[in-house]
Amino acid sequence: MITPSVSDPSPRRRSEKSRSATLSAALELCAENGYGKVTIEAIAARAGVSKKTIYRWWSTKGAILLDAVTELVASASPLPDTGDIEADLRTHIGSLVRLFTSPVVGPAYTGILAELLHDERLARAVNDELVIPRVALVYQRMRGAQEQGQLPPDADLPLAVEMLYGPLYYRHALGRVLPDEQRIETLVAHVMRALRTPGRS
Amino acid sequence: MITPSVSDPSPRRRSEKSRSATLSAALELCAENGYGKVTIEAIAARAGVSKKTIYRWWSTKGAILLDAVTELVASASPLPDTGDIEADLRTHIGSLVRLFTSPVVGPAYTGILAELLHDERLARAVNDELVIPRVALVYQRMRGAQEQGQLPPDADLPLAVEMLYGPLYYRHALGRVLPDEQRIETLVAHVMRALRTPGRS
Structure with a gap:
């Protein structure tokens, strides 16, 4: 977990919020449709974050x-x-x-x-x-x-x-x-x- | 293993030969190319048997x-x-x-x-x-x-x-x-x- 710092709160907090939304979206989609059907596109859409943001942190759905x-x-x-x-x-x-x-x-x-x-x-x-x-x-x-x-x-x-x-x-x-x-x-x-x-x- | 019977030797023997060729071909292709790339078509071609013969005994490569x-x-x-x-x-x-x-x-x-x-x-x-x-x-x-x-x-x-x-x-x-x-x-x-x-x- 990224802890928000006192000096620079809002970008980090936003960043942590995107990260957490991405992880939740991925788990939800996997539970609903099965691992094979999960895509980065669908995760981005469900999480409300851009694909670019996702690819900044992760390279695959795995x-x-x-x-x-x-x-x-x-x-x-x-x-x-x-x-x-x-x-x-x-x-x-x-x-x-x-x-x-x-x-x-x-x-x-x-x-x-x-x-x-x-x-x-x-x-x-x-x-x-x-x-x-x-x-x-x-x-x-x-x-x-x-x-x-x-x-x-x-x-x-x-x-x-x-x-x-x-x-x-x-x-x-x-x-x-x-x-x-x-x-x-x-x-x-x-x-x-x-x-x-x-x-x- | 199907044991060739005395009364009806040649079709069963042929059948056992096809079965054994199919199993060997499947293992070879898997070792060469990886499980994901094995297809029934390729197994049939390598084994020298028809796809119809394969599908008579098996429904999937698995x-x-x-x-x-x-x-x-x-x-x-x-x-x-x-x-x-x-x-x-x-x-x-x-x-x-x-x-x-x-x-x-x-x-x-x-x-x-x-x-x-x-x-x-x-x-x-x-x-x-x-x-x-x-x-x-x-x-x-x-x-x-x-x-x-x-x-x-x-x-x-x-x-x-x-x-x-x-x-x-x-x-x-x-x-x-x-x-x-x-x-x-x-x-x-x-x-x-x-x-x-x-x-x-």
């Missing part, structure tokens, strides 16, 4: 929708710290599932995931802007749990993240229903067990 | 490529039974990773996964023809391991499959490098631990 999804994911899938790592991961995974299946974020993220399979630049952007910053928060929370003795100091945190997010992406990739609250609870409990129990490798 | 991928996956990702469930799962996951990244199967399966996100019929076909039959073999092998006491009788086998396949689909969905042999070994060891250790839920 980039616009990624920004829109990233903002919503950041605000809607917090990683709480209640002192109970297992409960906090359940909350986090549950909010991710709700986002994946929401009528606003779902179609946009599905469209982005389909497109990135054929577009390396979009794939990099999804990792750099959306996934890696979110995963960094998970690592941070898990390191806190290690300090509190809830996870072993040598727990394989990258693997933990893949085992937690993996089943969501597996089901989504195959067009299946995402796990409900009870399955999420079972998943998180299994991952915690895998991390806590000493064993081979 | 269906042709799914059949081609399914045959290769069935023959190239066996689930051995050496008596060691952990070693056998490592072998199985390793062969899946090799298929995902092979220059023949990789582009075709990636294209199918992108398309199924917008095509419910293809999504159902991928589950029914490719994934569910393969997963049934994993269940069968795991039930054998339960009988041999290598896995607890109440192990959550559907979750085990999701924890094993999930990280592959997660990395693939985000355009990342798939796990190498060492990471596969660590993953399988973690999943085994999660299943073997008694605990909550």
Whole structure:
């Protein structure tokens, strides 16, 4: 988010207003018509901004929708710290599932995931802007749990993240229903067990 | 595979030859030009069969490529039974990773996964023809391991499959490098631990 500055309020405020209108318009059009039918022209018309303004910030509709999804994911899938790592991961995974299946974020993220399979630049952007910053928060929370003795100091945190997010992406990739609250609870409990129990490798 | 019958050999043999030529042509074109550029016309020309023949068996290029991928996956990702469930799962996951990244199967399966996100019929076909039959073999092998006491009788086998396949689909969905042999070994060891250790839920 661009914060309006005191010395130069109105152009920046206008600029932030255009940006926000563009992101909302893109999500609305994607929810209404599907990712494939979204165009920069239609986004500009719906947002009431010029195409020139849009192209100043973004080069493709995928980039616009990624920004829109990233903002919503950041605000809607917090990683709480209640002192109970297992409960906090359940909350986090549950909010991710709700986002994946929401009528606003779902179609946009599905469209982005389909497109990135054929577009390396979009794939990099999804990792750099959306996934890696979110995963960094998970690592941070898990390191806190290690300090509190809830996870072993040598727990394989990258693997933990893949085992937690993996089943969501597996089901989504195959067009299946995402796990409900009870399955999420079972998943998180299994991952915690895998991390806590000493064993081979 | 259609087995040539003794009473009526030549039409069936011809038919099987056309089918096999069609599947090979589809995979070749996908590897050469990318999934998006494959057309039924080009497949027919490369295979030396008529479009009418192709449309007798398949309605879309996605269906042709799914059949081609399914045959290769069935023959190239066996689930051995050496008596060691952990070693056998490592072998199985390793062969899946090799298929995902092979220059023949990789582009075709990636294209199918992108398309199924917008095509419910293809999504159902991928589950029914490719994934569910393969997963049934994993269940069968795991039930054998339960009988041999290598896995607890109440192990959550559907979750085990999701924890094993999930990280592959997660990395693939985000355009990342798939796990190498060492990471596969660590993953399988973690999943085994999660299943073997008694605990909550």
